Amino acid sequence: MADKLKRTEDEKLIEQAHKEFEQDYEYESDSREAWKMDLRFANGDPDNKFQWDASYVKDRELNKRPCLTINKVKIHNRQITNEARQNKPSVRVYPVDNGADKETAKFFNGVIRHIESNSDAETAYDMANDFAVDAGIGYWRVITDYASDDSFDQEIYIEPIKNPLNVLLDSRIQKPDGSDAKRGFIFKDMPKEEFERDYPDCDPIDWSINTGTNWIKADSIRVAEYFRMEDKKDTLYALEDGQTFKKSELEKDVIDRLEAGVMTKEVKKRELRTNAVKWYLIAGNKVLDRKDWLGKYIPIVRVIGEEKEIDGKLDRKGHTRPMKDAQRMYNYNSSASVEYGALQTKTPIIAANDAIEGFEKYWDRANTENLPYIPYNHVDEAGNPLPMPQRMAPPAPSQLFLQGMQVASNELNMSSGQYDAQFGNNPSAQSGKALNALQRKGDTATFHFTDNVARAIKYTGKILVDLIPKIYDTERIVRILGEDNSENMVKIDPNMDKSYEKRKTPEGLQEIFNPNVGRYDVAVSVGPSYTTRRQEAFDALNELASRNPKVMDIAGDIVFKSADFPMAEELAERWAKTLPPELKEQEGENAEVTAIKKQADEVIKQLQMQLDKAEQAMLEASQEANEKDGEIALKARELEIKQFEADTKRLQVELSALQQQEVIDPGEVETLKAAVAQLIQMIAPEPPEQIVEETPEPAPAGFLMPE
Template sequence: MAKSRSGSIPAVVREAQECLKTAIEAETQNRAEGIKDLKFGAGEQWPEMIQTSRELEHRPCLVVNKTDSFVRQTVNNMREQRPRIQVHAVASGADKQKADVIAGLMRHIQTNSNADVAYDTASDFQVRIGWGYWRIAARYTAPDSFDQELYIDRVRNPFTVYFDPASSQPDGSDANWCVITDLMSREKFQRKWPKAKLVDLRAVGAGDELHQWATKDEIRVAEYWKVEHVPDTLLLFSNGDKRYRSEVKQEDLDAAAANGLRVVKERDTVRRAVKWYKLTALEVLEEREWPGKWIPVVPVYGAEYELDGKVVRYGMIRMLQDPQRMYNFWRTAEAELVALAPKAPWLVAEGQIEGQENVWNSANNRSFAYLSYKPQSLDGHQVPPPIRQQPQQLPSAQVNAAMGASEDMKAVAGMFDPALGAEGQETSGVMVQRRQAQSDKSNFHFYDNLCRSIRHTGHILLDLIPHYYDVERTIRIIGEDGVPDSVTINQKQMDPLTGAIQEVLNDVTVGEYDVVIDTGPGYQTKREEAADHMLQLLGTPLGQKVSMIADDVILRQFDWPGADLIADRLAAANPIAQAEQNLPENIPDEVRAVIAQLQAQLKQSGALVQQLQTDLKYKLSVEQMRQQGDAQRTSMQDSTKRHDIESRDQTALELEEIKGHVAILLAHMNDRREIAAVEAAAKNDATH
């Protein structure tokens, strides 16, 4: 361990103490004002001298804390639309499928570590005092496991963080050091580090460099992060991989050359190495090298500007203090005026309450059903009954002053009645929305800075994932819709014959990716809005066309029971949906949509061709039947004609034969008649 020349205290401890001094000197004004802002927002809104003098005089000091409501309005608007980290593939082995896995892993990390609490705590301090922090840590998943998980932890007290004042980036990505302090009881300290020296202040002597580090019952333990810029050589291999020479051994280079892998280019560069130390005022308790290239402490700033060489940071409360004090003063004056004003007296003629003085003396404090008096006369005229004087009225100037202070607070905060839930002069929903949007724009810099810090958090996670998720393991990922799933990362596909690695599925250790921030409403809100828009679309001619090709997609947007079941049944009958289900997962969405459309069209064309073939076959069959019918009909007609001809010929022959027979019969009959006539004539002759 390195020792300083002037004593036994390690050099890194003195270095951390110097950084702490630098941060305290640079941030003294901001920290002092920040503490005032916190106390003011918590209700300490009267100047101390004025409050003390009023209390000595037993005068009220009312606090009508409208400041805190303005802060909560701004913070809750940011909670309602939390920025979301999205991952895009860039180059060097990156693709959309692995980008989706990494994005799902990041959502798991945020969900598993309750990152929304860290974001909300930091943004609350950002709006109140002008800055807040969260941090990224790595912890083992179980006492008996070697697997580690990344976590996003909140920083409950931003005043324990001393950030590099030379950092100028709004997300703190260029910081070179950071000190985080924590007071521990001496008993806990000895239990955790039994071999560490527990030295009292008097043992090391007085010194400004040590008074911040120990008390009688507690000892201050600090985490010291520092970035070292290490000269190195960057190597580019023939397969496109890039490695630092300090990370590659010579035997690895020789083995790679034997396998045909060679270095094609190299250049001198400077790499970032992050070191972490746990230390006290006297010694280093723990130390290690952090695998990432950024300090895993992320600031989120409010408004800031540079004045006289120093950076001034502030939140919303800083500018609300004066109008809030005025509002408290005038409201207190009103209450004081009413409370201390004398009771309205009774005007009573002498002798009217004689004998009933006790009742009338308590008339201002008690409620009586009636008050009796004795009528009196003066110079023969009846004296009017007792009457009460009118109570003292509030001066209109005080009332107007309180209203003016309230309006000043709205103007300073940039929030108007519609944004605060009150009715304004707006007469339509569109005007109300525009006024609300104007209020959001007044404080949009808080939300925009939060987006920048969360984006840097995504970069830190991208940088750390290859180090902490570098072996084959099954992890949980969470989709954009919040639905969890399990996936195996770094899954090696082996050649069954040679045993060599053919492919690594879901390899999250290679590839270049970038982070973008998705803002606006969350998935559930977008889903509800999409369902409303789709319902409106279905009533249009375009909606009818959409429902023919995406009816299952429309139905999945609804959140009532059975919607997914009906959508599955519709998808089973939708050729486009069936085609999409059969496509590989690593195809981009745009290409997937085109392929699914073409496959659906091809399937429809195939069905049409099959139908046409069936129809053609049917038409051919009908034509053949028609031709056969015509042939049979022609044959029958020919047969009929032949039969008719033959029948006619036969009939003619038969008629001729009949005629011949008739002629013969007639001839025989004529012969018989002639014979009969001759015989008759002969008989006649014989008779005569």
């Protein structure tokens, strides 16, 4: 019965998945065909002839006419994509509520940079951007996987999608980045042999089934990852102290106590709907696998070029389509110009019959061979002079085709919004301001491509900020990267009640984060890479130092920190040691810590002085014990030692209080404790015991009595 019910659920799921797939595919079917044609055109070259109609290519080849491809479209497209590579958008996380912390936001930034570095995410970003500019859309995805084969710790990865036509996103989405998608497919049509090799444990497939779709064919099967977002009802409780809890996260007895008002007097509650993302692996008409996706977003990110809905149909394109006609015009005029000039027969020779009579074997080969000489008859039979044979003037090159190429090139600029100044050309010898104006004009015309990449990376940041607390859900050490790619290892403690804390350890200060506490949002910044900005900073500081040498006296270490040559960091560290004390930074310390350390140093000095004094007192007590009035002296010393013991214990209490403040190095606290313990051991226990045991018998009455 359970198996029958399970099969029924799978059948319903398959039916729904197939239906949604067909709906989404039908909605963008025209755009998918246009995507293929635009991509082919953008990547046309002299060998593949993608920029020519196939029938024209065949006709020209049969007639031995030139069919040239001078691909200017690709140069225009790469001007956009390579500019984006040099000014890569980067994620910036910032806190948005009281529970969040700026340091934890920096932690999120560092983890995201680690994920991007570990995944080689730049490859995914660049590939998707190339597809978007060339043909209209590109994708990448976010996945989770185990860090290694021998670990249960999971990591997050960003992966490229090599073929955007293998992705279908919800046709109902409204946002350019697709963050409001409720479903998505990543699919592939696999040959029968490949499927049986990759999925040997799958139940046998009935390859003869005619489903009426492309999911199962006689020799192939469609395998798809199916993401589906399901709405769940929940209740949010808010206590009077500001704490909030979801009903789904609480035990039943706690819920009953909340509802009854036992735990707290005032309980606010409201109904809410939460999103749960499910993942299924479907092959034809079978569900091979299923699991919950930990995040609340469909982990498929898209980058679009231009996208509009016209008359109920999707119109999506990149930068290529507006330039197609101008590029075809350029190719045609270029081919016609070559055909007119290079394929013209050699110009004929004009000669009188008598002039070449008898020398026809030479003149017949004049247009096919380079003869060293060609004889002719200079007189006729009557002795009259004959004109020398003359070759006709060659035809002048047609200006029509050259002008056509120039017009086509200008139209390419106009349709793309890019001008010669952006490609480093300055044919009119214009001023720098005029060139900059043209460059800005071109950047503005194509800025929507850069903006769409930034939106996609921002959405990726949202996916990662949502996933990080759920993946890093155990106490562990993680690697984070700084903006300059410097590495740092930090600790995550999901059980900590604060989002950020610094703790003292024997190794020094340790930063501990809890990414579950607080809410964070994401923004993006677009600009030159850190390496470029670092070089610009070094140039600016170097110029400033050359104008004002005093800069090196107060900021020489900063100047060399911005340098990018070998040993620059070591030089900066050495230079920092020469700075005035008031300019030196004390890592991880503040004024309070410095003051307490100074106080601890004073305590050590006092203890050492007391220790010297006690040792001297013991020496004197030992010497005086042999004297006649030794008893009185020893009693006086005993009182002095007891007073010293009281002072020592007082110091020990003060040192314990210092330790509880957790603001000084634990190693120094242990040193102070050891000094106190040594002092107590040397002074407090031993002298009284020795005094009692070595006291002589009482003297006769009246001895030492006052007169």
